[in-house]
Amino acid sequence: MSTSRTIQFTLNGRPATADIAANETIVDMLTNRFELRGARESCGQGLCGCCTVTVDGMAVSGCLSLAWFLDGKSVETVEALSKGGVLDPVQEAFIEAGAFQCGFCTPGFIMMVRQLLDAHPDPDEDEVRHYLTGNLCRCSAYPEIMDAVKLAAAKRKRASAA
Amino acid sequence: MAALEIAEPEKLDDAYTMLGTEEGSIRPMGGGTALMLMMKAQLFKPSKLVSLRKIEALTGFSLSVDASHIRIGAMTTFSELEQSPMIAQHLPVVTQTMKTLANVRVRNVATVGGNLAHGDPHLDLPPVWSALGASVRIVGVDGERVVPAEELFLGYYETVLAQGELIADISVPVRPGWRFFYAKVTTRAEHDWPALGLCVGVRAEGEVIADVSLVLSAAVDKPTRLKSAEAALRGVALSDAALAMAADAALAEVHIEGDGRGSAAYKQQLLRVHLGRAIKHVMQGSASA
Numbered sequence A: 001m002s003t004s005r006t007i008q009f010t011l012n013g014r015p016a017t018a019d020i021a022a023n024e025t026i027v028d029m030l031t032n033r034f035e036l037r038g039a040r041e042s043c044g045q046g047l048c049g050c051c052t053v054t055v056d057g058m059a060v061s062g063c064l065s066l067a068w069f070l071d072g073k074s075v076e077t078v079e080a081l082s083k084g085g086v087l088d089p090v091q092e093a094f095i096e097a098g099a100f101q102c103g104f105c106t107p108g109f110i111m112m113v114r115q116l117l118d119a120h121p122d123p124d125e126d127e128v129r130h131y132l133t134g135n136l137c138r139c140s141a142y143p144e145i146m147d148a149v150k151l152a153a154a155k156r157k158r159a160s161a162a
Numbered sequence B: 001m002a003a004l005e006i007a008e009p010e011k012l013d014d015a016y017t018m019l020g021t022e023e024g025s026i027r028p029m030g031g032g033t034a035l036m037l038m039m040k041a042q043l044f045k046p047s048k049l050v051s052l053r054k055i056e057a058l059t060g061f062s063l064s065v066d067a068s069h070i071r072i073g074a075m076t077t078f079s080e081l082e083q084s085p086m087i088a089q090h091l092p093v094v095t096q097t098m099k100t101l102a103n104v105r106v107r108n109v110a111t112v113g114g115n116l117a118h119g120d121p122h123l124d125l126p127p128v129w130s131a132l133g134a135s136v137r138i139v140g141v142d143g144e145r146v147v148p149a150e151e152l153f154l155g156y157y158e159t160v161l162a163q164g165e166l167i168a169d170i171s172v173p174v175r176p177g178w179r180f181f182y183a184k185v186t187t188r189a190e191h192d193w194p195a196l197g198l199c200v201g202v203r204a205e206g207e208v209i210a211d212v213s214l215v216l217s218a219a220v221d222k223p224t225r226l227k228s229a230e231a232a233l234r235g236v237a238l239s240d241a242a243l244a245m246a247a248d249a250a251l252a253e254v255h256i257e258g259d260g261r262g263s264a265a266y267k268q269q270l271l272r273v274h275l276g277r278a279i280k281h282v283m284q285g286s287a288s289a
Protein backbone atom coordinates (compact mmCIF):
# COMPACT_ATOMS: atom_id res chain seq x y z
CA MET A 1 0.00 0.00 0.00
CA SER A 2 1.43 3.35 -0.91
CA THR A 3 0.94 6.67 -2.62
CA SER A 4 2.55 5.66 -5.92
CA ARG A 5 3.37 2.54 -7.89
CA THR A 6 4.39 1.16 -11.25
CA ILE A 7 1.55 -0.16 -13.36
CA GLN A 8 1.83 -2.41 -16.37
CA PHE A 9 -0.93 -2.46 -18.91
CA THR A 10 -1.70 -2.52 -22.60
CA LEU A 11 -2.06 0.87 -24.24
CA ASN A 12 -3.49 0.95 -27.73
CA GLY A 13 -2.34 -2.60 -28.36
CA ARG A 14 1.19 -2.21 -27.02
CA PRO A 15 2.65 -3.06 -23.61
CA ALA A 16 3.08 0.02 -21.44
CA THR A 17 4.56 0.81 -18.05
CA ALA A 18 4.04 3.94 -15.96
CA ASP A 19 5.08 5.16 -12.53
CA ILE A 20 1.92 6.81 -11.34
CA ALA A 21 0.68 8.51 -8.21
CA ALA A 22 -2.38 7.12 -6.45
CA ASN A 23 -4.30 10.34 -7.10
CA GLU A 24 -3.53 10.43 -10.82
CA THR A 25 -6.48 10.16 -13.21
CA ILE A 26 -6.34 8.28 -16.49
CA VAL A 27 -6.53 11.51 -18.54
CA ASP A 28 -3.67 13.06 -16.56
CA MET A 29 -1.56 9.99 -17.10
CA LEU A 30 -2.29 9.80 -20.84
CA THR A 31 -1.57 13.48 -21.34
CA ASN A 32 1.47 13.89 -19.13
CA ARG A 33 3.22 10.56 -19.49
CA PHE A 34 2.24 9.35 -22.96
CA GLU A 35 1.55 12.63 -24.78
CA LEU A 36 -1.80 11.25 -25.88
CA ARG A 37 -4.15 14.22 -26.05
CA GLY A 38 -7.21 12.66 -27.69
CA ALA A 39 -8.89 12.09 -24.34
CA ARG A 40 -9.03 15.51 -22.75
CA GLU A 41 -10.59 16.88 -19.63
CA SER A 42 -13.39 19.38 -19.98
CA CYS A 43 -16.08 19.13 -17.29
CA GLY A 44 -13.99 16.88 -15.07
CA GLN A 45 -17.22 15.47 -13.63
CA GLY A 46 -18.21 12.55 -15.83
CA LEU A 47 -20.82 14.57 -17.70
CA CYS A 48 -19.39 15.57 -21.06
CA GLY A 49 -17.52 12.57 -22.42
CA CYS A 50 -14.49 14.48 -23.75
CA CYS A 51 -12.23 12.17 -21.73
CA THR A 52 -13.76 8.87 -22.92
CA VAL A 53 -11.41 5.89 -23.19
CA THR A 54 -12.12 2.18 -23.04
CA VAL A 55 -10.75 -0.11 -20.36
CA ASP A 56 -10.99 -3.78 -21.32
CA GLY A 57 -13.43 -2.70 -24.02
CA MET A 58 -15.72 -0.74 -21.69
CA ALA A 59 -16.13 3.04 -21.96
CA VAL A 60 -15.20 5.06 -18.88
CA SER A 61 -14.63 8.70 -18.07
CA GLY A 62 -10.87 9.14 -17.89
CA CYS A 63 -11.39 12.17 -15.66
CA LEU A 64 -13.17 10.14 -12.95
CA SER A 65 -11.02 7.02 -13.07
CA LEU A 66 -7.71 6.51 -11.29
CA ALA A 67 -4.80 5.20 -13.36
CA TRP A 68 -3.90 2.99 -10.38
CA PHE A 69 -6.61 0.49 -11.33
CA LEU A 70 -5.33 0.06 -14.91
CA ASP A 71 -2.68 -2.43 -13.84
CA GLY A 72 -3.12 -5.55 -15.98
CA LYS A 73 -5.84 -3.97 -18.12
CA SER A 74 -6.08 -2.94 -21.73
CA VAL A 75 -6.71 0.72 -22.51
CA GLU A 76 -7.74 2.13 -25.85
CA THR A 77 -7.83 5.79 -26.84
CA VAL A 78 -8.94 7.51 -30.02
CA GLU A 79 -5.33 7.47 -31.19
CA ALA A 80 -5.59 3.70 -31.73
CA LEU A 81 -8.34 3.93 -34.28
CA SER A 82 -6.60 4.84 -37.52
CA LYS A 83 -4.49 1.98 -38.77
CA GLY A 84 -1.57 2.80 -41.08
CA GLY A 85 -3.07 6.13 -42.05
CA VAL A 86 -6.50 4.61 -42.74
CA LEU A 87 -9.25 6.10 -40.63
CA ASP A 88 -11.85 4.11 -38.72
CA PRO A 89 -15.28 4.16 -40.43
CA VAL A 90 -16.64 6.22 -37.51
CA GLN A 91 -13.88 8.80 -37.96
CA GLU A 92 -14.58 8.96 -41.71
CA ALA A 93 -18.27 9.40 -41.03
CA PHE A 94 -17.66 12.35 -38.68
CA ILE A 95 -15.54 14.08 -41.31
CA GLU A 96 -17.99 13.41 -44.15
CA ALA A 97 -20.99 14.56 -42.10
CA GLY A 98 -19.09 17.61 -40.81
CA ALA A 99 -20.04 16.52 -37.31
CA PHE A 100 -17.92 19.08 -35.45
CA GLN A 101 -16.88 22.66 -35.38
CA CYS A 102 -14.02 23.12 -32.89
CA GLY A 103 -13.55 19.35 -32.56
CA PHE A 104 -12.88 19.33 -28.82
CA CYS A 105 -15.65 16.83 -28.12
CA THR A 106 -15.02 14.69 -31.21
CA PRO A 107 -12.65 12.01 -29.85
CA GLY A 108 -15.10 11.28 -27.03
CA PHE A 109 -18.05 11.11 -29.39
CA ILE A 110 -16.15 8.79 -31.72
CA MET A 111 -15.24 6.46 -28.86
CA MET A 112 -18.87 6.37 -27.69
CA VAL A 113 -20.28 5.86 -31.19
CA ARG A 114 -18.02 2.86 -31.58
CA GLN A 115 -19.45 1.44 -28.33
CA LEU A 116 -22.94 2.13 -29.60
CA LEU A 117 -22.36 0.39 -32.92
CA ASP A 118 -20.66 -2.58 -31.27
CA ALA A 119 -23.83 -3.13 -29.22
CA HIS A 120 -26.36 -1.98 -31.84
CA PRO A 121 -25.01 -2.18 -35.41
CA ASP A 122 -28.22 -0.63 -36.71
CA PRO A 123 -29.29 1.69 -33.87
CA ASP A 124 -32.65 3.41 -33.69
CA GLU A 125 -32.88 6.97 -32.44
CA ASP A 126 -33.57 5.89 -28.83
CA GLU A 127 -30.47 3.71 -28.77
CA VAL A 128 -28.36 6.56 -30.17
CA ARG A 129 -29.64 8.93 -27.51
CA HIS A 130 -29.16 6.33 -24.78
CA TYR A 131 -25.47 6.01 -25.64
CA LEU A 132 -24.69 9.63 -26.46
CA THR A 133 -26.59 11.39 -23.69
CA GLY A 134 -23.35 11.53 -21.71
CA ASN A 135 -21.49 13.38 -24.46
CA LEU A 136 -21.82 17.13 -24.80
CA CYS A 137 -20.91 19.20 -27.84
CA ARG A 138 -20.59 22.84 -26.90
CA CYS A 139 -20.61 23.82 -30.58
CA SER A 140 -23.93 21.99 -30.78
CA ALA A 141 -23.18 19.91 -33.86
CA TYR A 142 -25.85 17.44 -32.72
CA PRO A 143 -27.82 17.16 -35.99
CA GLU A 144 -24.61 16.45 -37.89
CA ILE A 145 -23.53 13.99 -35.20
CA MET A 146 -26.81 12.09 -35.65
CA ASP A 147 -26.09 12.02 -39.40
CA ALA A 148 -22.57 10.80 -38.74
CA VAL A 149 -23.90 7.92 -36.62
CA LYS A 150 -26.17 6.77 -39.46
CA LEU A 151 -23.35 7.11 -41.95
CA ALA A 152 -20.94 5.22 -39.70
CA ALA A 153 -23.46 2.38 -39.27
CA ALA A 154 -23.82 2.12 -43.05
CA LYS A 155 -20.05 2.21 -43.58
CA ARG A 156 -19.49 -0.50 -41.01
CA LYS A 157 -22.15 -2.69 -42.58
CA ARG A 158 -20.56 -2.27 -45.99
CA ALA A 159 -17.13 -3.07 -44.56
CA SER A 160 -18.33 -6.22 -42.85
CA ALA A 161 -20.24 -7.34 -45.98
CA ALA A 162 -17.16 -6.89 -48.15
CA MET B 1 -6.56 16.15 -5.85
CA ALA B 2 -4.56 15.68 -2.69
CA ALA B 3 -2.09 12.80 -2.33
CA LEU B 4 -3.53 9.59 -0.96
CA GLU B 5 -2.86 5.92 -0.44
CA ILE B 6 -4.75 3.07 -2.07
CA ALA B 7 -5.17 -0.43 -0.71
CA GLU B 8 -6.82 -3.35 -2.49
CA PRO B 9 -7.58 -6.10 0.03
CA GLU B 10 -8.90 -9.43 -1.22
CA LYS B 11 -10.52 -10.46 2.05
CA LEU B 12 -13.27 -8.74 4.01
CA ASP B 13 -11.33 -9.17 7.26
CA ASP B 14 -8.38 -7.30 5.80
CA ALA B 15 -10.70 -4.53 4.63
CA TYR B 16 -12.12 -4.13 8.17
CA THR B 17 -8.62 -3.87 9.60
CA MET B 18 -7.59 -1.25 7.05
CA LEU B 19 -10.75 0.79 7.54
CA GLY B 20 -10.56 0.73 11.31
CA THR B 21 -13.40 2.09 13.42
CA GLU B 22 -12.29 5.71 13.88
CA GLU B 23 -14.27 8.17 11.77
CA GLY B 24 -11.74 10.00 9.66
CA SER B 25 -10.11 10.08 6.30
CA ILE B 26 -10.05 6.38 5.40
CA ARG B 27 -12.88 5.31 3.15
CA PRO B 28 -14.01 2.24 1.23
CA MET B 29 -14.24 2.68 -2.52
CA GLY B 30 -16.73 1.01 -4.85
CA GLY B 31 -16.80 2.39 -8.38
CA GLY B 32 -15.35 5.63 -7.06
CA THR B 33 -17.61 7.94 -9.10
CA ALA B 34 -19.03 9.79 -6.10
CA LEU B 35 -15.71 9.78 -4.24
CA MET B 36 -13.82 11.15 -7.26
CA LEU B 37 -16.28 14.03 -7.61
CA MET B 38 -15.87 14.90 -3.93
CA MET B 39 -12.09 14.55 -4.09
CA LYS B 40 -11.76 16.66 -7.24
CA ALA B 41 -13.91 19.37 -5.69
CA GLN B 42 -11.68 19.17 -2.57
CA LEU B 43 -14.79 18.46 -0.53
CA PHE B 44 -13.16 15.33 0.75
CA LYS B 45 -9.45 14.58 1.16
CA PRO B 46 -9.04 10.93 2.07
CA SER B 47 -5.68 9.80 3.39
CA LYS B 48 -6.44 6.29 2.22
CA LEU B 49 -8.95 4.58 -0.06
CA VAL B 50 -9.68 0.92 0.48
CA SER B 51 -10.84 -0.38 -2.88
CA LEU B 52 -13.38 -3.18 -2.64
CA ARG B 53 -12.94 -4.36 -6.21
CA LYS B 54 -10.85 -7.44 -5.38
CA ILE B 55 -13.18 -8.79 -2.69
CA GLU B 56 -15.07 -11.62 -4.31
CA ALA B 57 -17.65 -11.87 -1.50
CA LEU B 58 -19.09 -8.52 -2.64
CA THR B 59 -19.64 -9.44 -6.29
CA GLY B 60 -22.24 -11.24 -8.37
CA PHE B 61 -26.01 -11.25 -8.44
CA SER B 62 -28.45 -14.12 -8.77
CA LEU B 63 -32.01 -15.28 -8.34
CA SER B 64 -32.64 -17.57 -5.35
CA VAL B 65 -33.47 -21.20 -6.15
CA ASP B 66 -37.12 -20.71 -5.15
CA ALA B 67 -37.22 -17.53 -7.29
CA SER B 68 -38.40 -15.46 -4.32
CA HIS B 69 -35.38 -13.17 -3.95
CA ILE B 70 -32.54 -11.68 -5.90
CA ARG B 71 -29.22 -11.20 -4.13
CA ILE B 72 -27.15 -8.37 -5.55
CA GLY B 73 -23.52 -8.04 -4.43
CA ALA B 74 -22.48 -4.53 -3.42
CA MET B 75 -19.85 -4.33 -6.17
CA THR B 76 -22.35 -5.13 -8.95
CA THR B 77 -22.22 -2.30 -11.49
CA PHE B 78 -25.26 -0.53 -12.88
CA SER B 79 -24.41 -1.73 -16.39
CA GLU B 80 -24.41 -5.34 -15.23
CA LEU B 81 -27.94 -4.89 -13.87
CA GLU B 82 -29.09 -2.88 -16.88
CA GLN B 83 -27.98 -5.57 -19.31
CA SER B 84 -29.26 -8.55 -17.35
CA PRO B 85 -32.29 -10.37 -18.84
CA MET B 86 -32.95 -11.88 -15.38
CA ILE B 87 -33.26 -8.41 -13.84
CA ALA B 88 -35.44 -7.23 -16.75
CA GLN B 89 -37.76 -10.18 -16.16
CA HIS B 90 -38.04 -10.03 -12.38
CA LEU B 91 -37.28 -6.38 -11.55
CA PRO B 92 -38.27 -4.44 -14.67
CA VAL B 93 -38.42 -1.21 -12.66
CA VAL B 94 -34.65 -1.44 -12.14
CA THR B 95 -34.05 -1.79 -15.88
CA GLN B 96 -36.41 1.15 -16.44
CA THR B 97 -34.60 3.32 -13.89
CA MET B 98 -31.22 2.70 -15.55
CA LYS B 99 -32.48 4.29 -18.76
CA THR B 100 -32.29 7.78 -17.32
CA LEU B 101 -29.61 7.27 -14.69
CA ALA B 102 -26.38 9.18 -15.50
CA ASN B 103 -24.70 7.85 -18.65
CA VAL B 104 -23.09 4.70 -20.03
CA ARG B 105 -19.64 5.53 -18.64
CA VAL B 106 -20.91 6.16 -15.11
CA ARG B 107 -23.11 3.06 -15.17
CA ASN B 108 -20.11 1.00 -16.29
CA VAL B 109 -18.37 1.71 -12.99
CA ALA B 110 -20.89 2.90 -10.36
CA THR B 111 -21.83 0.15 -7.91
CA VAL B 112 -25.01 -0.77 -6.05
CA GLY B 113 -23.22 -0.61 -2.67
CA GLY B 114 -21.53 2.75 -3.29
CA ASN B 115 -24.79 4.20 -4.49
CA LEU B 116 -26.58 3.18 -1.28
CA ALA B 117 -23.75 4.14 1.08
CA HIS B 118 -23.41 7.59 -0.46
CA GLY B 119 -26.72 8.65 1.12
CA ASP B 120 -27.45 11.40 -1.39
CA PRO B 121 -31.26 11.83 -1.38
CA HIS B 122 -31.22 12.71 -5.11
CA LEU B 123 -30.05 9.29 -6.23
CA ASP B 124 -32.51 7.31 -8.32
CA LEU B 125 -32.06 3.77 -7.03
CA PRO B 126 -32.49 4.11 -3.24
CA PRO B 127 -36.24 4.89 -3.51
CA VAL B 128 -36.61 1.98 -5.93
CA TRP B 129 -34.90 -0.52 -3.62
CA SER B 130 -36.97 0.88 -0.73
CA ALA B 131 -40.29 0.57 -2.57
CA LEU B 132 -39.40 -2.96 -3.65
CA GLY B 133 -38.86 -3.88 0.03
CA ALA B 134 -35.17 -4.72 -0.40
CA SER B 135 -32.99 -5.37 2.62
CA VAL B 136 -29.34 -4.46 3.00
CA ARG B 137 -26.78 -6.78 4.58
CA ILE B 138 -24.15 -4.82 6.46
CA VAL B 139 -20.94 -6.53 7.56
CA GLY B 140 -18.11 -5.48 9.87
CA VAL B 141 -15.65 -6.72 12.48
CA ASP B 142 -18.47 -7.24 14.93
CA GLY B 143 -20.52 -9.44 12.61
CA GLU B 144 -23.42 -8.65 10.35
CA ARG B 145 -26.86 -7.08 10.49
CA VAL B 146 -29.67 -6.78 8.01
CA VAL B 147 -31.47 -3.46 7.61
CA PRO B 148 -34.47 -2.67 5.39
CA ALA B 149 -33.27 -0.38 2.57
CA GLU B 150 -35.63 2.34 3.70
CA GLU B 151 -34.06 2.34 7.17
CA LEU B 152 -30.52 2.69 5.87
CA PHE B 153 -30.87 6.45 5.55
CA LEU B 154 -30.89 8.82 8.50
CA GLY B 155 -30.88 12.12 6.62
CA TYR B 156 -29.01 14.20 4.10
CA TYR B 157 -25.87 12.16 3.20
CA GLU B 158 -26.31 10.26 6.45
CA THR B 159 -26.72 6.50 6.80
CA VAL B 160 -26.68 3.99 9.64
CA LEU B 161 -23.29 2.70 8.46
CA ALA B 162 -20.52 3.07 11.04
CA GLN B 163 -16.85 3.49 10.11
CA GLY B 164 -15.51 0.07 9.16
CA GLU B 165 -18.90 -1.32 8.20
CA LEU B 166 -19.52 -2.33 4.61
CA ILE B 167 -22.60 -3.06 2.58
CA ALA B 168 -22.08 -6.67 1.48
CA ASP B 169 -25.17 -7.15 -0.66
CA ILE B 170 -28.86 -6.44 -0.92
CA SER B 171 -31.71 -8.89 -1.12
CA VAL B 172 -34.65 -7.86 -3.25
CA PRO B 173 -37.93 -9.78 -3.02
CA VAL B 174 -39.54 -10.79 -6.31
CA ARG B 175 -43.17 -9.80 -5.93
CA PRO B 176 -45.52 -11.54 -8.37
CA GLY B 177 -48.68 -9.59 -9.09
CA TRP B 178 -47.02 -6.24 -8.36
CA ARG B 179 -46.06 -3.60 -10.90
CA PHE B 180 -43.51 -0.90 -10.11
CA PHE B 181 -42.64 2.35 -11.82
CA TYR B 182 -40.01 4.96 -11.00
CA ALA B 183 -41.00 8.52 -11.89
CA LYS B 184 -37.84 10.58 -12.28
CA VAL B 185 -39.11 14.13 -12.51
CA THR B 186 -36.41 16.40 -13.90
CA THR B 187 -36.78 20.10 -14.54
CA ARG B 188 -33.71 20.67 -16.74
CA ALA B 189 -32.44 17.79 -18.90
CA GLU B 190 -33.91 14.29 -18.87
CA HIS B 191 -30.79 12.76 -17.28
CA ASP B 192 -30.31 15.53 -14.73
CA TRP B 193 -30.69 14.99 -11.01
CA PRO B 194 -34.38 14.71 -10.22
CA ALA B 195 -36.35 17.55 -8.65
CA LEU B 196 -38.56 14.74 -7.41
CA GLY B 197 -38.15 10.97 -7.49
CA LEU B 198 -41.10 8.71 -6.79
CA CYS B 199 -41.22 4.95 -6.88
CA VAL B 200 -44.70 3.52 -7.01
CA GLY B 201 -45.67 -0.14 -6.70
CA VAL B 202 -49.21 -1.49 -6.94
CA ARG B 203 -50.84 -4.89 -6.64
CA ALA B 204 -54.12 -4.43 -8.43
CA GLU B 205 -57.26 -6.52 -8.31
CA GLY B 206 -59.27 -5.25 -11.24
CA GLU B 207 -59.82 -1.54 -10.61
CA VAL B 208 -59.01 -1.88 -6.92
CA ILE B 209 -55.62 -1.02 -5.46
CA ALA B 210 -55.25 -4.11 -3.28
CA ASP B 211 -51.83 -3.08 -2.02
CA VAL B 212 -49.45 -0.22 -2.69
CA SER B 213 -45.88 0.89 -1.97
CA LEU B 214 -44.85 4.55 -2.32
CA VAL B 215 -41.38 5.99 -1.70
CA LEU B 216 -40.46 9.61 -2.33
CA SER B 217 -36.93 10.99 -2.83
CA ALA B 218 -35.06 14.11 -4.00
CA ALA B 219 -37.67 16.49 -2.60
CA VAL B 220 -36.95 15.19 0.91
CA ASP B 221 -33.73 14.76 2.91
CA LYS B 222 -33.79 10.95 2.54
CA PRO B 223 -35.89 8.37 0.67
CA THR B 224 -39.19 8.45 2.56
CA ARG B 225 -42.10 6.03 2.54
CA LEU B 226 -45.44 7.81 2.12
CA LYS B 227 -47.29 5.78 4.73
CA SER B 228 -50.44 7.89 4.99
CA ALA B 229 -50.81 8.08 1.24
CA GLU B 230 -50.41 4.30 1.06
CA ALA B 231 -53.11 3.89 3.71
CA ALA B 232 -55.42 6.24 1.80
CA LEU B 233 -55.10 4.09 -1.33
CA ARG B 234 -55.05 0.55 0.05
CA GLY B 235 -58.23 -1.32 -0.83
CA VAL B 236 -59.66 1.62 -2.75
CA ALA B 237 -60.91 1.65 -6.35
CA LEU B 238 -58.86 3.86 -8.64
CA SER B 239 -60.47 7.28 -9.09
CA ASP B 240 -59.33 10.89 -9.39
CA ALA B 241 -60.89 11.59 -6.01
CA ALA B 242 -58.93 8.78 -4.38
CA LEU B 243 -55.70 10.01 -5.98
CA ALA B 244 -56.36 13.57 -4.79
CA MET B 245 -56.92 12.31 -1.25
CA ALA B 246 -53.70 10.30 -1.39
CA ALA B 247 -51.81 13.38 -2.60
CA ASP B 248 -53.23 15.43 0.29
CA ALA B 249 -52.15 12.72 2.70
CA ALA B 250 -48.66 12.62 1.17
CA LEU B 251 -48.23 16.38 1.38
CA ALA B 252 -49.35 16.37 5.00
CA GLU B 253 -46.88 13.67 6.07
CA VAL B 254 -43.60 14.87 4.56
CA HIS B 255 -41.55 18.03 4.69
CA ILE B 256 -40.76 18.95 1.08
CA GLU B 257 -37.53 20.86 0.56
CA GLY B 258 -36.81 23.27 -2.25
CA ASP B 259 -33.48 23.35 -4.04
CA GLY B 260 -31.95 24.58 -7.31
CA ARG B 261 -34.26 22.32 -9.26
CA GLY B 262 -37.49 23.65 -7.83
CA SER B 263 -38.94 25.53 -4.88
CA ALA B 264 -40.78 23.65 -2.14
CA ALA B 265 -44.14 24.89 -3.45
CA TYR B 266 -43.30 23.74 -6.95
CA LYS B 267 -42.18 20.33 -5.74
CA GLN B 268 -45.39 19.95 -3.75
CA GLN B 269 -47.32 20.46 -6.95
CA LEU B 270 -45.01 17.99 -8.74
CA LEU B 271 -45.75 15.40 -6.08
CA ARG B 272 -49.49 15.92 -6.44
CA VAL B 273 -49.38 15.54 -10.21
CA HIS B 274 -46.85 12.74 -10.49
CA LEU B 275 -48.29 10.60 -7.70
CA GLY B 276 -51.56 10.43 -9.60
CA ARG B 277 -49.91 9.86 -12.96
CA ALA B 278 -47.59 7.15 -11.69
CA ILE B 279 -50.39 5.21 -10.03
CA LYS B 280 -52.58 5.45 -13.13
CA HIS B 281 -49.61 4.29 -15.17
CA VAL B 282 -49.04 1.13 -13.13
CA MET B 283 -52.78 0.40 -12.87
CA GLN B 284 -53.18 0.62 -16.63
CA GLY B 285 -50.15 -1.62 -17.05
CA SER B 286 -51.69 -4.18 -14.70
CA ALA B 287 -55.01 -4.11 -16.53
CA SER B 288 -53.39 -4.85 -19.86
CA ALA B 289 -50.89 -7.38 -18.47
Ligand SMILES: Cc1cc2nc3c(=O)[nH]c(=O)nc-3n(C[C@H](O)[C@H](O)[C@H](O)COP(=O)(O)OP(=O)(O)OC[C@H]3O[C@@H](n4cnc5c(N)ncnc54)[C@H](O)[C@@H]3O)c2cc1C
Pocket: A045, A046, A047, A064, B027, B028, B029, B030, B031, B032, B033, B034, B035, B036, B037, B052, B074, B075, B100, B101, B102, B103, B106, B109, B110, B111, B112, B113, B114, B115, B116, B117, B118, B122, B123, B124, B125, B161, B165, B166, B167, B168, B191, B192, B193
Ligand atom coordinates in the same frame (compact mmCIF):
# COMPACT_ATOMS: atom_id res chain seq x y z
C1 LIG C 1 -21.77 12.37 -14.32
C2 LIG C 1 -22.58 11.72 -13.25
C3 LIG C 1 -23.95 11.68 -13.38
C4 LIG C 1 -24.73 11.05 -12.43
N1 LIG C 1 -26.07 10.99 -12.62
C5 LIG C 1 -26.83 10.30 -11.75
C6 LIG C 1 -28.22 10.15 -11.95
O1 LIG C 1 -28.79 10.64 -12.93
N2 LIG C 1 -28.93 9.46 -11.03
C7 LIG C 1 -28.33 8.88 -9.95
O2 LIG C 1 -29.00 8.23 -9.19
N3 LIG C 1 -27.02 8.99 -9.73
C8 LIG C 1 -26.25 9.69 -10.61
N4 LIG C 1 -24.91 9.80 -10.37
C9 LIG C 1 -24.36 9.34 -9.11
C10 LIG C 1 -23.94 7.90 -9.12
O3 LIG C 1 -25.08 7.09 -9.13
C11 LIG C 1 -23.11 7.65 -7.88
O4 LIG C 1 -21.95 8.42 -7.96
C12 LIG C 1 -22.74 6.19 -7.76
O5 LIG C 1 -23.86 5.39 -7.66
C13 LIG C 1 -21.87 5.92 -6.58
O6 LIG C 1 -21.43 4.59 -6.65
P1 LIG C 1 -19.88 4.25 -6.63
O7 LIG C 1 -19.74 2.78 -6.63
O8 LIG C 1 -19.16 4.97 -7.70
O9 LIG C 1 -19.52 4.86 -5.21
P2 LIG C 1 -18.15 5.34 -4.58
O10 LIG C 1 -17.78 6.67 -5.10
O11 LIG C 1 -17.15 4.27 -4.68
O12 LIG C 1 -18.59 5.46 -3.05
C14 LIG C 1 -19.61 6.34 -2.62
C15 LIG C 1 -19.67 6.31 -1.08
O13 LIG C 1 -20.02 5.02 -0.62
C16 LIG C 1 -18.97 4.44 0.17
N5 LIG C 1 -18.95 3.03 -0.24
C17 LIG C 1 -18.73 2.50 -1.47
N6 LIG C 1 -18.98 1.18 -1.48
C18 LIG C 1 -19.35 0.84 -0.23
C19 LIG C 1 -19.75 -0.40 0.39
N7 LIG C 1 -19.84 -1.56 -0.29
N8 LIG C 1 -20.06 -0.37 1.71
C20 LIG C 1 -20.02 0.79 2.41
N9 LIG C 1 -19.66 1.97 1.88
C21 LIG C 1 -19.34 2.00 0.57
C22 LIG C 1 -17.75 5.25 -0.13
O14 LIG C 1 -16.84 5.28 0.94
C23 LIG C 1 -18.34 6.61 -0.41
O15 LIG C 1 -18.61 7.27 0.79
C24 LIG C 1 -24.11 10.45 -11.31
C25 LIG C 1 -22.73 10.50 -11.16
C26 LIG C 1 -21.95 11.11 -12.12
C27 LIG C 1 -20.47 11.13 -11.95
Ligand code: FES
Pocket: A040, A041, A042, A043, A044, A045, A046, A047, A048, A049, A050, A051, A052, A061, A062, A063, A064
Ligand atom coordinates in the same frame (compact mmCIF):
# COMPACT_ATOMS: atom_id res chain seq x y z
S1 FES D 1 -14.08 15.65 -18.74
FE1 FES D 1 -14.52 13.64 -18.17
S2 FES D 1 -16.62 13.54 -18.64
FE2 FES D 1 -16.21 15.62 -18.97
Ligand code: FES
Pocket: A099, A100, A101, A102, A103, A104, A105, A106, A136, A137, A138, A139, A140, A141
Ligand atom coordinates in the same frame (compact mmCIF):
# COMPACT_ATOMS: atom_id res chain seq x y z
S1 FES E 1 -17.38 20.46 -32.02
FE1 FES E 1 -16.93 21.94 -30.54
S2 FES E 1 -17.62 20.99 -28.75
FE2 FES E 1 -18.29 19.65 -30.22
